[in-house]
Amino acid sequence: MSGSATTALAVVLIIAPLLPSLASRTVAFITGRRGAPLLQPYRDLVKLLGKRAVYSRTTTGVFRAAPIAVLATPLLAAALVPFDGHGSLAGFAGDAIAFAGLLALGRMLLALGGLDTGSSFEGMGASRELAFASFIEPALFLCFAALALTTGELSLGRMLGGAIDRGWAQAPASLAMVGVSLFVVMLAEASRGPVDDPATHLELTMIHEVTILDHSGPDLAFLLYGSALKFALFAALVVDTLMPRTGWPTPLAVAALIPALAVVAVLVGVIESTFARLRLVQVPQFLAGAAALAALGVILRVR
Amino acid sequence: MLLAAIVVLPVAGALGAWFDRDPGRRTVWLLGGALAHLSLVALAWRFGPGAPGFGWLAFDPLGGLVLTLVSVVFVAVACYAVGYLRREAPRGGHAFVSCMLAFLASASLVALTRHFGVLWVGMEATTLATAPLIYDPTDRRSLEAVWKYLMICSVGIALALLGTFFLATAQLAGSGGPTTLMLPDLIANAHGLHPAWLRAAFVFLLIGFGTKMGLAPMHTWLPDAHGEAPSPISALLSGALLNAAFLAVLRGFQVVHAAGLADFARPLLIGFGVLSLVVAAAFLLGQENYKRMLAYSSVEQMGLLAIGVGLSGVAAYGALLQMLGASLAKAMLFLAAGNILIGFGTKQTAEVTGLLKRLPVTGTLFVVGLFAITGSPPFAVFPGQVVMLTGAVHAGRLWIALVMVVLEATVFMAMGASMLGMVLGAANAAPRPSPEREDRWLIAPPLALMLLILLLGLYVPAGLHQALAAAAATLGGGAP
Amino acid sequence: MERTGEVLLLLVLMTDFAVLVTDRLSTCIRIMAAQGVLLGLLPFASGAAIGVHTVVLSLGTIAIKSIVLPRVLSWAIREAEVRRELEPSIGPIGMVVLGLVAVGVAFGVATRLPHAGATVLPGLVPVSLASLMMGFVVLTTRRKALSLVIGYLMLENGIYVFGLTLAGAIPLLVEMGVLLDVLVGVFIMGLVVFQIHRQLETQDSRRLTELRD
Secondary structure, three states, X not given: OHHHXXXXXXXXXXXXXXXXXXXXXXXXXXXXXXXXXXXXXXXHHHHHHOOOOOOOOOOOHHHXXXXXXXXXXXXXXXXXXXXXXXXXXXXXXXXXXXXXXXXXXXXXXXXXXXXXXXXXXXXXXXXXXXXXXXXXXXXXXXXXXXXXXXXXXXXXXXXXXXXXXXXHHXXXXXXXXXXXXXXXXXXXXXOOOOOOOXXXXXXXXXXXXXXXXXOOHHHHHHHHHHHHHHHHHHHHHHHHHHOOOOOXXXXXXXXXXXXXXXXXXXXXXXXXXXXXXXXXOHHHHHHHHHHHHHHHHHHHHHO | OHHHHHHHHHHHHHHHHHHOOOHHHHHHHHHHHHHHHHHHHHHHHHHOOOOOXXXXXXXXXXXXXXXXXXXXXXXXXXXXXXXXXHXXXXXXXHHHHHHHHHHHHHHHHHHHEOEHHHHHHHHHHHHHHHHHHHOOOOOHHHHXXXXXXXXXHHHHHHHHHHHHHHHHHHHHHOOOOOXXXXXXXXXXXXXXXXXXXXXXXXXXXXXXXXXXXXXOOOOOHHHHHHHHXXXXXXXXXXXXXXXXXXXXXXXXXXXXXXXOOHHHHHHHHHHHHHHHHHHHHHHHOOOOEHHHHHHHHHHHHHHHHHHHHHHOEHHHHHHHHHHHHHHHHHHHHHHHHHHHHHHHOOOEHHHOOOHHHHOHHHHHHHHHHHHHHOOOOOOOHHHHHHHHHHHHHHOOOHHHHHHHHHHXXXXXXXXXXXXXXXXXXXXXXXXXXXXXXXXXXXXXXXXXXXXXXXXXXXXXXXXHHHHHHHHHHOOOEOOO | OHHHHHHHHHHHXXXXXXXXXXXXHHHHHHHHHHHHHHHHXXXXXXXXXXXXXXXXXXXXXXXXXXXHHHHHHHHHHHHHOOOEXXXXXXXXXXXXXXXXXXXXXXXXHHHHOOOOOOOXXXXXXXXXXXXXXXXXXXXXXXXXXXXXXXXXXXXXXXXXXXXXXXXXXXXXXXXXXXXXXXXXXXXXXXXHHHHHHHHHOOOEHHHOOOOOO
């Protein structure tokens, strides 16, 4: 059990940078371009790790702590997610809250790092990042609440690993809504369209990109890998919710994760290329819709 | 068969008037339909009460009283309309007569049916049949009135449909016989109905049909619709439609009473009734539009009826008597107001003076109507109100009697001040050339109604007394 | 059968939410047409016995609620040239929150109600109440005359869903009478909406304030 969990975690850690790359490649394919090679992120990471970070004179330790936090928090959170569809590496009752808390911690340090540069520009990015988070987090908590109510379990590993089958038998409607809601949360957390545009470098439209603008070298590599890992974590949550693999033999369950994650990434790319990026005022409405869907899942279950 | 004819005959008349090419003959359809209906209703009193029901239709004293009232008011309005149509283009144009007769059919259906679903369909049909009569596409005030009338009444009535469904659920969930929604079944098995669903059903029926009846705070459409409608239509709304809605509320109360839950329903009726009295009195003070003044007086009358039934005992008898007298008086007042509007061309109380000199007959009718509607002897409203007050005192509800007396006095002063101001005084320059002589068609119907009120005030025939007592008995009341 | 019914009910709720957040009137009309189809299919999945009654009711509902009424309302807004709800008093997020409150209350109330028919779909009562309350939300927050008609339709549809729990206890003729009343009612409302626009050059029902005391 823990052996397969370790294997699955290792697989996810390895393929994480592929997900944003695959999504962008899909967008390129649909819009008729060739796009960057799939393995480009790995090359970028290697290149960045070999360089030296440059720090502005105005920055302090907060700026340097941000990339480490952004890398460390999803790594820790990854231990709580049952990638193999059976159980997680670590887990305790209520660890879903810890999962959300870790990601919030990473986000807070990223925002502080942005503010630390003293640039009005990064400050704007930080403010947007946090403003949207205030809509993402309720949705996430409502999703977890609905999952806990439908499965009767309190830890992520047990909810998505063991009891999710029972949940589908009892409250399919609630779980379907949770799945859709989690997907939207993933789009926002991974800074993909229609919430954010990872390809933009126009100041007024950037959200995530602008916050990491001043980072360089290994720091930037940490940030890129950290956000790719966050994408993978949420994609895995979506896969675990919509495709319960409790009954499958563990090697098959681990193996099935890879194509499933790929499908999610392609789907993200398709959505990004079919829907126009939302105006900034519409993003909260979009995220509130996801929260409402999850809330409906909770209400249907509470009765 | 006779009962079906009462409903079908006006429908046939409506169709006949619609397909008749000659506009002049439409008034013949209207008068013919009205008189034929009245004679059928008279026949129904002769044969109806003892006869078995016909499908969804049945004749009982309560429904019969409302049916007769509707028919009498309709005949008066139809006669008045003959004269009215010579002066004013009818709202609804081609469909005017058809809509009037369709209203008569749907109100008769409401009065005669013993099936709650059919009752609802008939009630909503009265709204739809009367809306075109208020609707004048060139006048934005009329548009506003018809819009409020349609929206508020439709939403209210929709809630009554929910109440009807709750009633069926009370039958389904309880142990009381088949789920038929038939009044006799409901009353016979009343104790088997599920009490919680029955309570919910009554609340929704009261709010829903109460909206149509004009109980505060759902009354807001009423002054607008009555104020903007052509005067004969206002008379029809006040004298016939509101009573049909009141009957629908009473049908719900009959079931609740039979189930032994009357103690739950009474405070609700009294609460809505008192609120209606207060609202009506407040808006009557300083009311500048005499048609709206009459409309608020209708709100007050409906409030009194709700209180009377809520008090039960002899007060229920009083309320029914009051319903007869006040409806006839109100119809008469609206017809007289129509004459004033034709003569003076304004609805503003302040612009009308010297009514007695300008339009002597109408002026007299107006003064008599004021005393009749506010419950002065010797008119028909007076005995009803006395019986109701007696009922309140006997029931130990002194405070209700006190509230009624105080608010009635307020209403009398408010209406008296503005109506006497219109009637007395010098005849000022006419804003519109007044007809040399008051038209007989416009004078005779309100005069006839006034005579009827006077007669009923002086003497209640034995047959009517029995019918009133029998109807009150189904509401938990008794004869004085 | 029960699964299908639950899916249909869920879709009814979703269409209600869609109306709450949509400010384009023509889209609202289309959503209501879709809801009409869902309502027409519901009697087959509500657990009641299927007979002539069910078929006629279903066909009548679909014909009136998803074909005739949408056409009437579309005609009214096309002729009156109105497109959008004017500056809604409550934004989409607020509307969704109100809708969620309605759903929560509806489900809360429905579980406390004494059980009605044992044979029917359990979701009918809560969805009916939720739909009813969301209709009231639309009626009280929207300004355009046409939006109020749509709110009335939502309310009416909620009551229709409740009627399905009675599973044939209401005679077919009465049900058709109810449908006919709704049809004629909305038809006249559509006509008035059109005239209000012609008269006022705007459909804002809050400008209908001449009649007051």
